Amino acid sequence: MNNVQSLLTTIDNFVWGPPLLILLVGTGVYFTFRLGLIQFRHLPSALKMVFSKEDNNKQGDVSSFAALCTALSATIGTGNIVGVATAIKLGGPGALFWMWLAALFGMATKYAECLLAVKYRRVDDNGQMIGGPMYYLQYGVGSKALAIMFAIFALGVACFGIGTFPQVNAILDASEISFGVSRELSAFVLTALVAFVTLGGIQSIAKVAGKVVPTMALFYVLACLSVIIMNADQLIPAVELVLVSAFTSTAATGGFLGASIMLAIQSGIARGVFSNESGLGSAPMAAAAAKTDSCVKQGLISMTGTFFDTIIICTMTGLTLILTGAWQSDLAGAAMTTHAFAVGLNANTVGPLMVSIGLMFFAFTTILGWNYYGERCVVYLMGTKAVLPYKIFFVVLVASGAFLHLDMIWLIADIVNGLMAIPNLIGLIALRHVVVEETKRYFESAVELTRQPELQN
Structure with a gap:
């Protein structure tokens, strides 16, 4: 058994090693410059689109905002609390800078993959929109083999990885430690809630995500801001520490063992990509359901997801850990973040409660988002008739997750999560000209529309 686990650990380290990280960031760098720094030039207008009133007569299942919230429900998760703590514990404060860099380039990747998802989407037997890497790999690239490969890997992540066991355990641990609720009762309530929401399909998931995601993100950001304001005198030195540590080795201090520049880069980029999922191919499946004619x-609306996830929420967690000195403690993961809030707010009860509530909501919406992604993969592989059996199977997995502590399953999930990215990135690179041409056409027509009143005058 130990031999199998050590083999899986080796495979995991290889999959998430420098080649994949370079490919992920490199794709983002390519699209950033090929599209004329689109994520910097058009972020203000993209944010305006997110919050503007929409025409509901367009083709699609849910509003663009609801599609974005569904994607964010899957990405804003335990990675924003545990992942950031892990990155800084390994690579020091400099890891936060490399998370920012991965996110800034990742926004261009997210734009490209969500653009392609809408361009190549189809309508299923139930009249619902279906799209994502499976469809642009099959109909754009012309490779059904790559499409099937992506769908199998993504389904594996939904059922046996990010979508179930880690999230279920995070919720049950938080409810047991902070509120003294038994794991059995928490598991029953959680399973009932997941079944109730997911059986209603994309409209039900999007409705819950549209309310819970903005609320929980705002709640968590306000909690972090409270710590930052209470330690405002240390904010500039903390930001300086992040920037200096990104390019110099971090010395061992307190419980921190020290880190090289390479370790800061690798842990920052890996956790950044893992958190916002740019290039992994998950968000396009939600984007394809949006009511839009463009x-x-x-693509512009979807790329703001990476901005919200990493640039805002991960930054807040990172600054909270650095300002309070929690990153130098002997603690790790959620325990480190809990300690940071306890120190930052001078409250031993409020801090842990904030982290626990944040973790519970983040994990719950991640389950919902990945349930939907798994459903889209099932429809692609086996048709709409397989949706109900899949949903029942998924709910059973959520219920059983309460009683499983299988490190091996999480290792497999990590591997499959990384493998998802490979066929998706092949598709993005193969269809790069389509992304460029669509972008060029859209902005040229937008310029033409603004010029028409001038010509009439």
């Missing part, structure tokens, strides 16, 4: 417009 693949470029949906």
Whole structure:
């Protein structure tokens, strides 16, 4: 058994090693410059689109905002609390800078993959929109083999990885430690809630995500801001520490063992990509359901997901850990973040409660988002008739997750999560000209529309 686990650990380290990270960031760098720094030039207008009133007569299942919230429900998760703590514990404060860099380039990747998802989407037997890497790999690239490969890997992540066991355990641990609720009762309530929401399909998931995601993100950001304001005198030195540590080795201090520049880069980029999922191919499946007549417009709206996830929420967690000195403690993961809030707010009860509530909501919406992604993969592989059996199977997995502590399953999930990215990145690189042409056409027509009143005058 130990031999199998050590083999899986080796495979995991290889999959998430420098080649994949370079490919992920490199794809983002390519699209950033090929599209004329689109994520910097058009972020203000993209944010305006997110919060603007929409025309509901367009083709699609849910609003663009609801599609974005569904994607965010899957990405804003335990990675924003545990992942950031892990990155800084390994690579020091400099890891936060490399998370920012991965996110800034990742926004261009997210734009490209969500644009392609809308361009190549189809309508299923139930009249619902279906799209994502499976469809642009099959109909754009012309490779059904790559499409099937992606769908199998993504389904594996939904059922046996990010979508179930880690999230279920995070919720049950938080409810047991902070509120003294038994694991059995928490598991029953959680399973009932997941079944109730997911059986209603994308409209039900999007409705819950549209309310819970903005609320929980705002709640968590306000909690972090409270710590930052209470330690405002240390904010500039903390930001300086992040920037200096990104390019110099971090010395061992307190419980921190020290880190090289390479370790800061690797841990920062790996956790950044893992958190916002840019290039992994998950968000395009939600983007494809959006009510929109423009693949470029949906791409712009979708790329803000990476901005919200990493640039805002991960930054807040990172600054909280650095300002309070929690990163130098002997603690790790959620325990480190809990300690940071306890120190930062001078409250031994409020801090842990904030982290626990944040973790519970983040984990719950991640389950919902990945349930939907798994459903889209099932429809692609086996048709709409397989949706109900899949949903029942998924709910059973959520219920059983309460009683499983299988490190091996999480290792497999980590491997499959990384493998998802490979066929997706092949598709993005193969269809790069389509992304460029669609973008060019959209902005040229936008310029033309603004010029028409001038010509009439």
